[in-house]
Amino acid sequence: MKKINSNPINVWALCLFFLFHFPANADKGYKLWLQYAPIADAVQREAYLEFFNQISVVGNSATHEVIRKELRLAFSGFFPNNAVPEIGDLESGNIWIGRSDVLPASVKESLGSRLSHLAGDGYMLSVYEGRVIISSKTDVGLLYGTFALLKAVQKREPLATLEILDNPRIATRMLNHWDNLNRTVERGYAGFSIWNWHRLPKHIDQQYIDYARANASIGINATSITNVNANALVLTPVYLEKAAALADAFRPYGIRIFLTARFNAPMQVGGLETADPLDPAVREWWKEKANEIYSFIPDFGGFLVKADSEGQPGPHNYGRTQADGANALAEALAPHGGLVMWRAFVYSEDTPTDRTKQAFDEFKPLDGKFNDNVIVQVKNGPLDFQPREPFHPLFGAMPETPLMMEFQITKEYLGQDTHWVNLASMWEETLQADTFAKGKGSTVSRVLDGTLHGYKHTAIAGVANIGTDRNWTGHPMAQADWYSFGRLAWNPEADIREIAEDWLKMTFTNDPSFVDPVVDVMIKSHAILVDYMTPLGLHHIMARSHHWGPGPWVTGGRRDDWTATYYHRASEDGIGFDRTEAGSNALEQYAPEVRDQWRNPDTISLDYLLWFHRVAWDKPLATGNTLWEEMALRYQRGVEGARWMKQTWLAQEGRIDEDRFEHVRSFLAIQVDEAEWWRDACLLYFQQFAQQPLPSGVEAPKYDLEYYQQFRRFFVPGI
């Protein structure tokens, strides 16, 4: 001791040295963006301690308890060498957390009109007489405000000048888990379902709590825990008891549970002979079922339903409309305040002339025919989560029916677990798209937040990318997609570069020599992936069934619209799906302003060209290249982009922990290989029709087309 104490500064230096050199298996991946890393700078640390050494949390709900627990956890992370102080419930805290109805009169007066702007679970952070005041109308809003405070500290922002008032723009911000009861996850690439049904209800794993913490920290307040390709067993008491245990665990974090309802559950688990939504016995069954569910889960959110799609039963089986189907369930939930989220991803059993038109054709005529507590859940684009799609034409087209967004956070069509692509860019493109439903400025985000049509309910869903992998999402960088989804769900207008920066700082480090180049990679990653997978509006050219890797040659089989050739229609004459008046006329589903923008192959963005147009290989484009040249050059550009991502990452060695650095490094090596695989396979295939050499600058494929076509894949995850 003596020798060391003789120089206390060095003791501290050593302490700090180690705080930043965790052993390899410290498992930072698991902690997501809630690392609460030690504050290294002594002056900063003292400044934060001024606030954190006296915290008041006023109130005694389960959510208040959760706030205290989070503050203690964060304190021990930020200040590992200080004893965690008692968290008081007096008014004397330097950080004071309490609902607006218990604010001291003097504070209330000082905050004045700003308090009146609080809405829903919105919160405010304000500095009053040197103290940080966190307030909200609700307990959960206080938790959100607490996470905002902790984010500021994680970003090393000064607290003394903190001024935030932030209300959620969308009421229900939700994850959709496509998790099966046997723990496989449809289109899940991060292992298996984190719901261990067998151990429920008696064992509540710490991971469930950490899941709730992570979600609450980004404002997610709802979760549908079972696959939309549903198993009716989840509606039986043995599973309801388990779901109720999860609901109990999530409740203090402001998260409500939804279940997927299999449309023919009245037959499968109810013993009825029909599931006809207009049959009185069926309606009665759903009512009793709803009563039963609410007896287990008093704040049950409602049902998420996939009907009449990909083999799922639905109202079509009985000659009924989607509204008939949805309303039968809605009627049962209404007395309890539950919602039906009815997916618009409906398509007929027969191959249509253009699958992208079906949801609009089916739902648009039903506008206004849904019960009050039904929301129609629409995917971002009209096909199915392709790397790039134009926005879905239903947005803006159903003023009388609340529509919600379904984004896919898991990367079914975007390289699955091993490709790094920041999905926020793709989502922003959709959210900012202008539907022109009520003239210019009628963006998709204004449809979703309800301001365009005055929707009674607003909601947004993301298909989760969460699994049993130690870091939750498989790719360490895919955590950003979960995070970004939450941020955009709270505020669809949020700046995606700021989101990426926040996430990097909280998850890795505030070091700008790391953050700046890596943000750049994140922001460009989506364009890069589209280039090496599906440039120029190409879509649905992936391998069959598991959707991993290129498959532009996929043809034949049960349904034409499950093939690649149905969509790209490549021949010697050209390539692309004509969706103009001369073709399927899907364009007519959009507003005239949009139609005018897209109907001309010379003015439409090249990003959507082949989605809407059939184009000759030799057609000269605005870039000065022919279509074939442009396609080949974009594939090449994509590969080079992936290589640039890898190089940029390699330069980060030593700036973050070895474990995550190495994980991303190895995945980037796979990404570069697979980018080349996509480029080579697609160009070789399309070259058969284009019958032209690769333009200069495009690398020759390593193998011949046959090589790429003969792969047989086994046990690809997610199916």
Place this chain on the structure above:
Amino acid sequence: MKKINSNPINVWALCLFFLFHFPANADKGYKLWLQYAPIADAVQREAYLEFFNQISVVGNSATHEVIRKELRLAFSGFFPNNAVPEIGDLESGNIWIGRSDVLPASVKESLGSRLSHLAGDGYMLSVYEGRVIISSKTDVGLLYGTFALLKAVQKREPLATLEILDNPRIATRMLNHWDNLNRTVERGYAGFSIWNWHRLPKHIDQQYIDYARANASIGINATSITNVNANALVLTPVYLEKAAALADAFRPYGIRIFLTARFNAPMQVGGLETADPLDPAVREWWKEKANEIYSFIPDFGGFLVKADSEGQPGPHNYGRTQADGANALAEALAPHGGLVMWRAFVYSEDTPTDRTKQAFDEFKPLDGKFNDNVIVQVKNGPLDFQPREPFHPLFGAMPETPLMMEFQITKEYLGQDTHWVNLASMWEETLQADTFAKGKGSTVSRVLDGTLHGYKHTAIAGVANIGTDRNWTGHPMAQADWYSFGRLAWNPEADIREIAEDWLKMTFTNDPSFVDPVVDVMIKSHAILVDYMTPLGLHHIMARSHHWGPGPWVTGGRRDDWTATYYHRASEDGIGFDRTEAGSNALEQYAPEVRDQWRNPDTISLDYLLWFHRVAWDKPLATGNTLWEEMALRYQRGVEGARWMKQTWLAQEGRIDEDRFEHVRSFLAIQVDEAEWWRDACLLYFQQFAQQPLPSGVEAPKYDLEYYQQFRRFFVPGI
């Protein structure tokens, strides 16, 4: 800073305070028994630092690099406030690690004859002139010695008096993973397979490395990574490349990879029309396959084969013997030094009079007919991993054929993931059983270590309990079974109480107020479980298929010997399977001394009574109770034992981290419930035949028999 520096002692006190108060999500479960917790006591810390501040590792193999890495990791754990020193390769270290062939002459001389006792990967730790010398004949032995050193520090043992010379008694110490290529794990209850085949070979997850570290730390040196119910695809190049990547990752840790070989692979992936082991084309196919495998994995261990059992193809399909089958594969591996591990768990397609007799009947006549590089892998008991079985009669019966042990670490029949039962007790009972093959003292452990029959090869396998669960094994306490298996594989005579103590100290804390009562629970846990599941030698009375929970009523179906009634044969006359001369005479497979001990129902241990005897309900036992009374009282005693385990655990609150405390607590609540379930269901069922009331002291069942019989279970893990 100033205020804090004014009292440096407090700084340290605070440091230490926090080192022992990790945040809830620090994920100690993942670190297993390699926690390397900070050394709190200042005097101790200084004493250890004397050694650790100067470490020499002499040599430059990949294993030496791994040793250095482990030492650095351990150092930063033990001494979080000290900078990790450079690890030199000079002779000047206070800890000196180097092979015996590079020991300085003076040290060699001083260690003298003790050095000559080193064998295989054995190691020695010795103090010479105040320095700890770790030496071995092999690089891997140095790694084992390093782990022994780190164990001593974890147990806070003084280094200055350290003297260890430890050679492994069994050459191949191996895990068997029953992991399928789709990542499900047969009889796995800790999630799914940790092998992410899809990401291999390019992504080597940190978990693979930590798996290798954990295994090396307990001397495990081989792993068979695929299910014995085998998929021949794993023998094709696309999977061999993946397996090779794992082998590369494991090699520095001294771990060799084995693969399971599906017997009809020559047909399934080879395109042949037969898999007849005597067919020259088949033999040639296996030779070429072996050559191919060794081109991927130069130190490939060999094949593990399940043939002619539970639907797996085998030599019986061609009228050949098990020796014919094994030898065909052995011949292919021999030029490369590979082994065939051929499972004795063979049984006919037709229900036999007594299934427990079949392996002996099949294999005993083949003694001496197996090639030199074949080992026959025999389960601990003659049936199938029941909570308690007598030792397998093959042990001691095949002097000319190396036999290896197959223990089941995963708890297929012992409550699966949620029951805490320390399997070392069960294994010790088998290892210490006397076969009398060469007179008294011919224990099973002496069969296994080769000393009894002079086996050329010695080996032991454990069916792994490892999965994707964050803590590897599901139940936090099931980590002890992995650990104990490794320790007993190294030395089958090791003291199981000492093993349990070591594990608890390394995994949780050295605090005797925790260790002492918890060791007690561990040591008694197996007897408790047998009491509430299968007392008095009952066996195979679990539920059908998934094997979870009681099912004494299971009867009918495809095979009689997959039912409970086949084994317990309960009627009004009595209960039990007569395996004496009057019955199936399975007893004749044992040596005369064993037979004499077990043939008399009045002298056989009550623990095996109903395994070998059919007994009337009213028969008075040595305990003074009738059979019925004794059975009921044992079930009751088991339930009370489970409650005692739970109470003992609850008293540990605050002595360890909250996360693991809470996890074990919730599982013990399940265990108590399920112990009652077993007791109530079994006693109600057997009472139908005994036709007597429950004796005094036995609690009345909560429900009637029908209640227990009508359960339908869905998605039980592990199948």
